[in-house]
Amino acid sequence: MIIVEQKPLEEILGYLKPYKKVLVVGCDGCTQPPRSLREAKSMAMQVEMGSKLEKKDITAKATTLVKQCCKDSVAGLGEMLEGVEAIVSMACGAGVQTLAEAFHPLPVFPAQNTMFIGSAEHNQGDLVEKCQACGDCLLGYTGGICPVALCAKGLMNGPCGGCYQGKCEVTKEVTDDQGNVTTIQNDCAWFMIYERLRDQGRLDLFKTYRPMRDARVSSSPRSIKWA
C-alpha cells in the first residue's frame, strides 16, 4: 500500500484561494488510509465549509477513479470537469502528477503528503514503512525483512553498534490526533533478520559479505520499459 497523510486543511484552502469551482478526486487504488469516494466527499465538504469560514464560497464536487496513476482511467473524468477551475487530488504523488499532465492547464493540487510504501500493523494500528522501491530487492537473502527500508541506516552487512537487545538506537516521536506524543524505539532490522534466518537454519546468508550496491538502480528519476 502507498501510505498517505492528509495535509492541513489550511494548506489546501491556501491553494484554492483564486478558485470557486473545485473537483475533489479520490483514488480507489493503493492509498492507505483509503481515499475513495467517501473520503473525497468528506474533503469536498471540508473545503466548502472551510471556504465559508474564510468568507469565500467554493463549490466542491467529489468523484473517484479506479487508479489515478493510470492515464486510461483518468480519461473517464471528462464530464465531471465542466466548469471546474481546479482539481484536488486524494491520490499519491503519482496520481496527482498524472491528473496534472492529463488536464493541463487545469491546476491540480495534492490533498495529502505521500509518505511511503508500507503495511498496517494491526496490533498497534500503525502504518509502517516496508519498502523503499530501491530497485534491487534483497528480500530473498534477508529472510523476507528489508534492511533498506527497516534499518534506519540502510546497512547491508549486519547490525551496527547501536543495536541492543534487538532495538535500534534511533527513536522517533509520534503525535496522535489528541496531540499526545509517544516515543517509539524501532526494532533493529538486522536483529530481526538474524533471528529469522537463524530460526530457518539459514544463518549462512547472514554471514555473507554484501559488497557496495550500485546506486544507479535507485537513483531518481527511474523508468522501465513495460511490454
Add this chain to the structure above:
Amino acid sequence: METKAFSNLMKAIMDGKFVYTGELEPHKTADITDVVEWATTLKNTGKIVAANVTDNPQSMASISSLAASYVIQRDSGLEVVYQLRCSDRSRMALFSDLLGASMLGLRNVLSLTGDHPATGDAPQSKPVFDLDSAQLVELVHNMVYEKKDYAGNEIHGPDIQLNVGGVANPGLDPVEPEVIKVARKAHAGADFIQTQVIFEVEAALNFLDMLAEYTDVPVLMGIFPPRSYGQASFFDKFVTGVTVPKDLLDTFKKFKEIEDKAKRKEKVDEYNITYFVDFIKEIRKKKNSAGCHIMAVGYPDVIAPIITGAEGK
C-alpha cells in the same frame, strides 16, 4: 594476501607486541590547541603507540577529523588513527578524503558506521550511509592492495599507505550477530579491530573466543577508567552495550562519601589501576588480543600505571 604495515601501530601489532592506543576528541570549534596538548600528554607517557581522532562523535558535527588528525600528528608527534564515519559522506567523498589522508601522512584509518544523525544535536541532517562500515573497509583495502577506486578505476601516482581498522561492540546482547558482523569486516580486509568500552572481563574473553572461530584479526579491547561514580553510572545507563559491574558502581558510590578530594581521587585511581591491570592481564592471554584502546580523555594519571602494571614491570 600478506598484510602490509604502514603505521607504527600496525608494525607493533605484527611484531606481536601488546599495544596501547588512546582517544582524542576534537569539538565544535576551529581550534584544536587543547586536543594537541592532550595528544602530547599521551605521547609523553611513552606507552601509547597511537591515538584515535574522532569523527563527529555522537553525531554532533565537530571539526573535520581529517584536518584535526593531520594537525595533531604534525604538532604532537603522536601517530593518529583517523576515524571516518559512513553517516555523513558518500563513497565518493570517503574515497577522496582517504586519498588526502594518505597524502598527509596519516597511516591508520578506522571505519565506523557512525551514529544516526537523528541521535545527535542537529537531527535535521540527511543520513548518508552510502556504504556501511564493512564496505568502507573494503574500499580502503582495494585502494591499498589493488590501487583502485570503488568503481575499479586506477589510482595514479604513489601507493596508498593506509592500515584500516574496524570497530566492534563486545558487550552487545546477544553478541553473536555482532561477532558475525566483525568477521565480515575482517573478510573485507580489516587489519585490526578496536572495540567499544567494555568493563566485564568475562564478556571480553567470550567475544575474543567467539571471534577467533571466524578470523584471527587482532583486537584492541576498549577500556574506560571512570573518574567518578557519575561517569561510571552514565556509561552503564546510556552507552549502548556497556554494562558497568555492580561492584564497581557500589564502590564508586562509596567513594563519593570521602570528603577530601585528594583522598577520594587517590582511592578512585587505585581502584581503576587494580581493576584494569587485572582486566588487561586476563584478556592478553588470548591469542587474538593485540592490545588495549584506553579511552581516558582528561584522565592521564592512571594511563601509565595501568600499562606498567599490565606489563608486569
